[in-house]
Amino acid sequence: MLNFLERSLWLSVLLLVGLVAVLLATLAHLGGDLPPLRPLRQRPPAQPKVLADSRVEEWFSVSAITRLVTATNSLNPFYTLHFQPPPPPPPPPTKKVELLYQ
Secondary structure, three states, rough: OOOHHHHHHHHHHHHHHHHHHHHHHHHHHHOOOOOOOOOOOOOOOOOOOOOOHHHHHOOOOHHHHHHHHHOOOOOOOOOOOOOOOOOOOOOOOOOOOOOOOO
């Protein structure tokens, strides 16, 4: 593809003119100013929300914790038998041959 670009004079000149135009447009806007910004409104700081102590105690009570524990025999959504590896192939058959060394 690069050979085609090197051999085509018109395409090379057009590409050079386009790059020079982009370079000049970039250099013309280098000394730009900041856009006009409105001053920020002064707001009072947000008041933190205070939770009632009784509600926090409900979150950490023994009854709330025991509700989170799942039953022992329940189905686990993160366990599946679908991705079990196949059983290993049987060993290759072998023949027993008697050899006599002399």
